[in-house]
Each structure stands twice: as C-alpha cells, then as structure tokens.
Amino acid sequence: MRYRIALIRGDGIGPEQSAATLKVLSAVRDCLGVDFEIVEAEAGDTCLQQRGVALPEKTIELLKNSHACLKGPVGESAADVIVRLRIMFDLYANVRPAKSLPNVPALRPDIDLVIVRENTEDLYKGYEYEFDGAAIALRVITKRGCERIARYAFELARRRRRKLVAVHKANVMKVTCGLFARTCRETSRNYPDVEYSEMYVDAAAMNLIRKPQEFDVIVTTNMFGDILSDEAAQVVGGLGLAPAANIGEDFAIFEPVHGCAPDIAGKNIANPTSMVLSSAMMFEWLGTKYGDSRCLEASNVIQRAVEKVLSGGVLTPDLGGKATTEKFGEALAAAVRALAGKT
Numbered sequence: 446m447r448y449r450i451a452l453i454r455g456d457g458i459g460p461e462q463s464a465a466t467l468k469v470l471s472a473v474r475d476c477l478g479v480d481f482e483i484v485e486a487e488a489g490d491t492c493l494q495q496r497g498v499a500l501p502e503k504t505i506e507l508l509k510n511s512h513a514c515l516k517g518p519v520g521e522s523a524a525d526v527i528v529r530l531r532i533m534f535d536l537y538a539n540v541r542p543a544k545s546l547p548n549v550p551a552l553r554p555d556i557d558l559v560i561v562r563e564n565t566e567d568l569y570k571g572y573e574y575e576f577d578g579a580a581i582a583l584r585v586i587t588k589r590g591c592e593r594i595a596r597y598a599f600e601l602a603r604r605r606r607r608k609l610v611a612v613h614k615a616n617v618m619k620v621t622c623g624l625f626a627r628t629c630r631e632t633s634r635n636y637p638d639v640e641y642s643e644m645y646v647d648a649a650a651m652n653l654i655r656k657p658q659e660f661d662v663i664v665t666t667n668m669f670g671d672i673l674s675d676e677a678a679q680v681v682g683g684l685g686l687a688p689a690a691n692i693g694e695d696f697a698i699f700e701p702v703h704g705c706a707p708d709i710a711g712k713n714i715a716n717p718t719s720m721v722l723s724s725a726m727m728f729e730w731l732g733t734k735y736g737d738s739r740c741l742e743a744s745n746v747i748q749r750a751v752e753k754v755l756s757g758g759v760l761t762p763d764l765g766g767k768a769t770t771e772k773f774g775e776a777l778a779a780a781v782r783a784l785a786g787k788t
C-alpha cells in the first residue's frame with residue numbers, strides 16, 4: 446500500500462525539525478520497504494504572512510486526500526491551525542507519551558506513561574465573553590466526548606500495563622468534571638482487566654514528580670491534559686523529546702508537543718526527536734489501521750534508533766550535547782539503516 450502523508454513544516458524550528466525527520470523517513474522507505482509519498486502542505490505564521498491565511502483551503506483539501514499528516518510546530522497562529530484542524534477532523538484523542546530515554550536527564554530511568562487528553566471540548570472550545578465587567582469562559586464537557594475518550598484510553602491501557610487513572614477535579618467542578626469522572630467509572634466496568642483509579646488534578650501534578658514511574662495511562666480533560674503533558678515531558682528530559690498524536694476515527698495528525706521555539710529557530714540546534722518520535726507514532730497508527738506490519742516495524746525501528754543514538758552520546762544542546770539538528774537527523778537515519786540491517 447502506498448501512503449500519502451501530508452507534511453506541514455510549520456514555523457520557527459519546524460522546518461529544521463522537518464528536514465531532519467525527512468532524513469529518517471527516507472531511511473525507513475529505503476530499508477524497511479514502507480511505500481509513501483510526502484505531500485507538502487502550508488499552514489502557520491509564514492503562510493499567513495505570504496498568503497493572508499494561516500490555514501488555506503488547499504491545505505485542508507490536501508489533508509482530506511491524505512492517509513495521515515505529520516506536522517511541525519506552528520507559531521502565533523497555532524489556534525487557527527491545529528485547534529481548527531482538531532475540531533474539523535474530529536481528532537478527539539490527543540495522545541502524549543512520556544518515556545525515560547538513555548543518556549537523557551530524566552527524573553528517573555523507569556518512567557513510561559501516556560497521557561490521553563480529550564482534544565475537542567472543555568475550556569478550549571473558545572466560548573469566551575465579556576459581560577458587565579466580567580470575563581466568562583464556558584466549559585463544555587459532553588457525555589459522548591467523555592465516552593469516546595474513556596474508551597480510547599481503556600483500549601490503550603489494555604495494550605500496555607493495564608493501569609488507568611482518570612484525572613479530574615470533580616470535588617470542585619461537580620457538574621463538568623462530575624460527568625467526566627462518572628463516565629470513566631462506568632466505562633471501567635467494561636474493562637475489568639484494567640486496574641482503574643481516579644486522582645484529582647492537583648494530586649496528579651504532584652505525583653508526576655513524586656512517583657512518575659507508577660503511572661501507565663492517564664486519561665483527562667483537554668486543559669488538564671495540556672498542562673500535565675508539558676510537565677510529563679519535562680520529567681523525562683524536556684519538550685525536545687515529546688511527541689504527540691491527534692487521533693480521530695479516520696484521520697490523524699502527528700506533531701511535537703511543543704511550540705515553534707522562536708528563541709532557537711534558524712540556529713540548527715533544535716532537537717528533532719519530538720517530531721521524529723511523532724513520525725514513529727504515525728507509522729504505528731497507519732500499521733494498526735491498515736494491518737500493515739511494515740509500518741509497525743518502521744515505528745519500532747525509529748524508536749530503537751532514537752535510543753541507540755542517545756545511548757551513543759549524540760545529544761543536541763537542550764540535552765547538554767553539541768550535535769546540530771542536522772547531524773542528529775543524520776545519526777538517526779544511519780541508526781535506522783543499521784537497525785534495518787542495511788548500513
């Protein structure tokens with residue numbers, strides 16, 4: 446099967462990360478036989494400056510005609526790009542793994558957790574008003590939204606260590622978090638093989654630092670997930686390593702957790718791992734969706750290549766090393782070729 450992958454290079458460090466990731470993807474195509482074409486799609490601040498729109502119709506059409514999208518970070522216009530795309534394509538599950546990697550200053554060497562963040566509801570709906578001297582935001586949580594994110598998280602937990610914690614603040618937000626907690630609890634009855642518990646978000650923030658190794662899958666609402674996943678990324682060594690997936694029924698977009706880091710853009714020092722690991726998540730999703738063992742293998746090899754390169758002491762400056770973005774990408778591509786048996 447030939448996959449059509451839409452690539453949005455993004456702003457800031459996005460183009461540099463994309464170039465490094467493309468080196469890895471070429472190695473995957475050459476050595477693992479995954480057949481794909483990359484279709485370039487424009488979106489973000491640069492696109493806004495050049496075309497007057499951050500998310501052109503042409504890009505939306507390109508995405509609709511692709512199997513998946515790989516996206517670099519976008520700058521100020523992120524809300525007009527990724528937030529719109531999440532809603533447009535109904536990408537309801539934002540999946541953010543945080544795993545200790547070799548040679549990386551993580552809090553502990555044995556952290557392996559995934560945050561499953563509801564991606565379409567909550568305060569991020571953008572329903573905000575000013576009225577009579579007050580600023581008001583509406584928090585929308587639906588039964589359907591809770592059901593599908595809970596189901597997604599339980600299914601994921603089943604494929605991992607079978608432990609799931611639902612994070613909320615139902616003691617204070619009795620109606621909105623109440624619905625979320627109740628729905629997770631109800632869903633847990635269909636998954637007796639998964640150990641289910643609940644935690645208030647403030648306790649979860651503390652426990653992510655106190656005992657991160659005890660988490661397997663965390664399911665939570667949109668804003669809590671946004672905040673906790675940045676924290677989890679830092680706990681395992683920083684944003685430069687943090688990949689994410691926005692997953693819907695038929696389409697998915699894979700992108701780094703972080704923003705476009707304008708402070709280090711154009712200096713060839715950004716860590717491309719977040720985008721490279723996002724591509725590994727993409728191949729895993731494609732492999733599962735289309736029953737394609739080559740894609741699953743590609744996902745596995747990319748992850749092992751990241752571990753191999755880090756173990757070898759090739760580190761970008763955010764991790765205390767001297768490797769450029771370009772050199773790190775080349776080292777990763779070489780590791781993919783070596784692991785695939787073709788040096």
Ligand code: ATP
Pocket residue numbers: 458519520523684685686702703704705706707708709714715716717719763
């Ligand atoms: P946003 O609000 O759009 O998520 P932000 O203000 O949180 O953006 P980021 O762009 O996510 O900021 O970056 C935060 C800091 O993390 C940057 O200043 C940069 O130093 C660092 N950083 C982020 N991504 C990387 C990366 N891939 N490699 C190295 N450093 C990074």
